[in-house]
Amino acid sequence: MRLIEMQVDRIVGPTHHFGGLGVGNVASARHAGEVSNPAAAALEGLDKMRLVASLGAEQWILPPQERPDYELLDSLGFAGRDTGSLVDALDQAPRILSAAMSCSAMWTANAATVCPAIDSLPGRLSITIANLNASLHRVIEAQATEADLRSLFGTVATVRTAVAGGSAMRDEGAANQMRLGGPDNQSGIHVFVYGDGQPHPHKHWPRQTLAASQAVVRNLRLDPSRVFFLKQHPRAIDAGAFHNDVVAASHHNLLLFHESAYQDSGQLDRIAEAYREAFDRELVRVQVSENQLPLANAITTYLFNSQIVSPADPSAGPVLICPAQVQTDLRAGRLVASWRDERRLFSEVHFVELGQSMSGGGGPACLRLRIPVTKDQLDRLPKRARWSAALDGQLREVIETHYPSRLTLADLASDDVVRKAQQTQRRLREILTTG
Ligand code: SUG
Numbered sequence: 001m002r003l004i005e006m007q008v009d010r011i012v013g014p015t016h017h018f019g020g021l022g023v024g025n026v027a028s029a030r031h032a033g034e035v036s037n038p039a040a041a042a043l044e045g046l047d048k049m050r051l052v053a054s055l056g057a058e059q060w061i062l063p064p065q066e067r068p069d070y071e072l073l074d075s076l077g078f079a080g081r082d083t084g085s086l087v088d089a090l091d092q093a094p095r096i097l098s099a100a101m102s103c104s105a106m107w108t109a110n111a112a113t114v115c116p117a118i119d120s121l122p123g124r125l126s127i128t129i130a131n132l133n134a135s136l137h138r139v140i141e142a143q144a145t146e147a148d149l150r151s152l153f154g155t156v157a158t159v160r161t162a163v164a165g166g167s168a169m170r171d172e173g174a175a176n177q178m179r180l181g182g183p184d185n186q187s188g189i190h191v192f193v194y195g196d197g198q199p200h201p202h203k204h205w206p207r208q209t210l211a212a213s214q215a216v217v218r219n220l221r222l223d224p225s226r227v228f229f230l231k232q233h234p235r236a237i238d239a240g241a242f243h244n245d246v247v248a249a250s251h252h253n254l255l256l257f258h259e260s261a262y263q264d265s266g267q268l269d270r271i272a273e274a275y276r277e278a279f280d281r282e283l284v285r286v287q288v289s290e291n292q293l294p295l296a297n298a299i300t301t302y303l304f305n306s307q308i309v310s311p312a313d314p315s316a317g318p319v320l321i322c323p324a325q326v327q328t329d330l331r332a333g334r335l336v337a338s339w340r341d342e343r344r345l346f347s348e349v350h351f352v353e354l355g356q357s358m359s360g361g362g363g364p365a366c367l368r369l370r371i372p373v374t375k376d377q378l379d380r381l382p383k384r385a386r387w388s389a390a391l392d393g394q395l396r397e398v399i400e401t402h403y404p405s406r407l408t409l410a411d412l413a414s415d416d417v418v419r420k421a422q423q424t425q426r427r428l429r430e431i432l433t434t435g
């Protein structure tokens with residue numbers, strides 16, 4: 001029996017803007033304050049979902065989270081739950097307004113950490129929501145994400161509340177977790193990547209702590225003998241790799257990573273050894289050197305944030321979906337071509353335009369949460385959130401008709417813009433949750 005990997009994306013919301021809020025995220029800082037295009041952002045996301053579905057993969061869709069987050073504004077002293085509170089926040093603390101309006105929940109790779117039933121000691125598909133404690137605009141996602149995943153999975157999965165503990169327990173979900181295994185329903189090996197501890201980065205605050213990863217491992221009831229912890233290199237964090245998935249990618253028996261990704265490469269040998277023992281075959285480790293692609297280019301192109309998808313036909317090799325930026329970087333483009341044509345790691349390579357997400361520091365892989373399920377589990381899920389051409393058409397119509405194509409932070413204190421955004425959010429939620 002094979003495990004089927006669901007790709008769960010969330011529609012970018014109508015208040016998408018460039019707040020520059022991403023901690024240690026160079027793209028987010030670079031584009032802070034630019035005029036955004038929420039309609040284009042949402043359509044680019046839908047285009048990627050359509051491509052993934054066309055490959056025969058399981059594509060599922062969540063609606064945007066509700067913005068403004070009046071609860072946040074209220075608790076930070078901007079009471080009233082009306083436009084007045086938004087105008088006050090814009091005047092006195094624009095970053096708080098930006099956080100309360102943020103659509104960062106679009107980056108679902110940070111929504112949760114997941115383990116398939118076969119990997120969890122009680123034999124249950126298990127999901128631990130990420131607390132996203134490192135940033136004001138992301139910590140507000142957890143509660144709604146929990147509700148969304150509970151409603152999607154019902155009794156099929158155990159969905160756990162995010163780990164408590166404030167900043168000591170900073171958890172950013174699957175972006176810092178890699179499951180190595182095979183296509184079969186056989187228990188996998190989990191690698192958890194964290195950034196705190198000696199030696200520290202100089203410029204940026206590590207977003208994932210070892211203590212949080214350890215707590216997630218306990219919550220998911222993973223077999224400790226199948227778990228590894230790997231420290232991110234402070235150099236990578238300082239260069240802007242605020243998550244592991246900016247400098248590494250994994251799929252079944254494949255591990256792609258930049259030579260500056262990790263502090264202790266000896267740990268990679270131990271992981272490869274465990275893989276060999278468990279699966280009786282080699283882990284395919286592809287290390288990209290600084291010469292082949294400088295760390296700075298890995299981060300601007302988001303090469304490692306390419307999305308790897310297994311097509312429906314089990315005999316076809318995995319497909320690589322890269323950000324368009326990879327194609328225009330000579331070295332990154334050359335690497336990808338050699339992975340496809342010489343090393344035959346991928347059967348196809350696609351390039352996707354995700355300019356709006358990339359300007360916030362999120363590539364194709366940031367936009368999806370992988371959830372490995374059995375066919376039986378998949379059959380028990382409510383189909384209303386599963387990609388179909390009809391659903392895609394319905395969602396596009398709402399976006400094309402009601403989303404703004406030009407937005408600044410100041411617009412987000414406008415009564416008209418906010419009312420329209422709220423109506424549109426409600427409509428999308430209705431389509432995706434009541435079908
Ligand atoms: O947390 N950007 C997100 C990008 C998340 C990317 N996810 C993964 N690598 N898996 C972040 O930094 C930008 C928000 C702004 O600029 O307003 C932001 O939150």
